[in-house]
Amino acid sequence: MKSLDRRDVLKRMTGLMGGGLSASVASGILSGVGPAQAAAFALQTDKHTLKAADMAVLAELADRIIPDTDTPGARAAGVPAYIHLMVSEWYYDDERVRFIAGLKSIDQLSRDHTGKAFLQASEEDRHDLMVRMDRAAAGKSPADNFFLEIKQLTLIGYFTSQIGAEEELRYEAVPGPYEGCVPLSKIGRAWAT
């Protein structure tokens, strides 16, 4: 049985594709996102933490960190929305303030070097700026380096997305019996989970 079939069977078994929940769950004793909503879950938040201009810079950075190659990149995988969610809901106020300041600093850095805002700068200038930021991030922690912070958010958002896990890497929801010692060529790529 292919993994996708197995997963479908399982999701049917566990009510993810409709079907019954027991009374205790249905009566709402449990808080949080139920499976029915979770299956159709789109990463959204009702908060509008970042303005469109900020989101554009964020998406550009994320998509240059993980660009489209033979597989879709960060933008296609919904990474900007994931980062927005994290900044909106996961972050505490001081972290959010720091993040937004970091995002704003990108335009300032770009202007200092090229006289243009990041998104108006040339391809080459954008790339050069990111190279400089990446070098400066060496040995730092995400808490004190904005570029490293956005890079890590991008990697996590990407590799836990369906595109990142299933298309770029290998993902099996239901692997079946464990095989401990197989040629790497049989798997092909690193496991996402």
Add this chain to the structure above:
Amino acid sequence: MSEEFEVIVVGSGMSGGWAAKEFTEKGFKTLLLERGRPVEHGADYIGEGLDPWDMKFRDKVDRKLADRDYPIQKQCYAFKESTKHFFVKDTDYPYETPKENPFLWIRGDHLGGRSLQWHRQSYRLGDLDFEANKKDGHGTDWPIRYKDIAKWYDHVEVFAGISGSIEGLPQLPDGQFLPPIEMNCVEKELQGKFKETYEDRRLIIGRCAHLTAPQKVHTDLGRGTCQSRNQCQRGCSFGAYFSSQSATLPAAERTGNLTTVTHAIVERVLYDAKSRKATGVRVIDAQTKEVRDYRARVIFLCASTFGTTQILLNSTSEAFPRGFANSSDAVGRYLMDHLCAIGAVGEYPGFEDHYYLGRRPTGIYIPRFKNLRAQTEDYVRGFGYQGDAWRDSWRAGLARPGFGADFKESFKTPGPWKFALEAYGEMLPRADNRVTLHPTKTDKFGLPQLHIDCSYGENDKKMQKDMLTTTVDMLKELGLQNVKGYSDNEIPGLAIHEMGTARMGRDPRTSVLNGYNQCHDVDNVFITDGSAMASSACQNPSLTYMALTARAVDYASRQMQANLL
């Protein structure tokens, strides 16, 4: 209002599930009381089958929620978005500790208890363990030896389905195993190196409660083969790992002799001083706060170590002013957890062309090798290891320099092989490691909160030191590179192996239970959860709770049939 049964079992987790199964299969009308909510096998595993992208924070629990409501539970490795409904909200389940001696109590409040979230490692205790108290004088002598429990280990292993390998090690008796789960390439190589390098150390596959080749006894209950998802704590609709829901409860239900009542918090055991017997239990309905009494000939307390202790201490009477069946004053004392969160990790060169398929739900195990044949260390007892080898994934590259197409591409190749070991050490029983009822603070049901006062003793601290040194030295000797040790557990509780607070012993003056888990003071009350343990050994204890429970039921049922109970 009062209802009559032959047997009352309090708690539906690892031990309670077994007690219910064994009694009902022997034909006794059994009432199973669970303080938490019902959880239906399959239907209520609401986190099962979710992919990371199905979950808002990709299976992390909303951090602000966790910080606010789950400050203790969030420290458990298994606490995730897909599992958090099987953990209590700390804000609703308060307990007290002294400032200088914190204790982390990881708990759920639901049918099946922690059998749903356990780590499934299943090891027998041997005579090295059962004789230890008598030999070195710590703790009270176990009233049983390996020969008394061996056939009960057989009994529970066959039904639960334990996967493992036959090794012939005296310190870790073999059992009735389903086929072992495979080791990966690096583990296999290290297994060979262990044999070459050390006379007394063996690396074996972890023995775990997973069905690798289901037998009729399993398939009859609808249980199937492990699918290597390693998301067990979400619950498993395949019934591939042992839990109350997958195994003991359905077995009990099909007899027609089981009555299960959830939301039933046992406030106290009822006692008749004239007959010197327990008559039943008083229960508070968690939803309505209504109080009911249930009566029975025999009572099995399987409410978990702290749960049972709370019931005993709260069941005071003229006959038992210090707590039920507590003439010894041992109830609440001798609390143990395992020494843990000490280990090391290193890189293993080579095997770049090898990988594995699946997320294995067990690791490797290294049975105890310290103080095995003679006392050689500056502490008594010893420790074992859990660990595994793996290849680094993208998560190990979060600080990798670079960005762009080549950077993205670099994650396609799995990283180097790593091997990690974590030591699990035996903690000695000490009278001062004690659980009491808080004199004034109560929980939302008006029951006294527990006050847990537990710290590491001299022997524990010496062992912890050696656990770190030995692990680091061993990994270096085995050819691992960049070996890094860690030791970061100052707080007991996180091994989630709390035990010992109603210990077994030969002497009624110093112990609560006899060799059949029967209260010395009250012969129709048995305690078969972790509180019965006279010492902790260093093995994961659940299998022993199962075996002791089955054995105690066998004994009690024969006494009942002979009208002695």
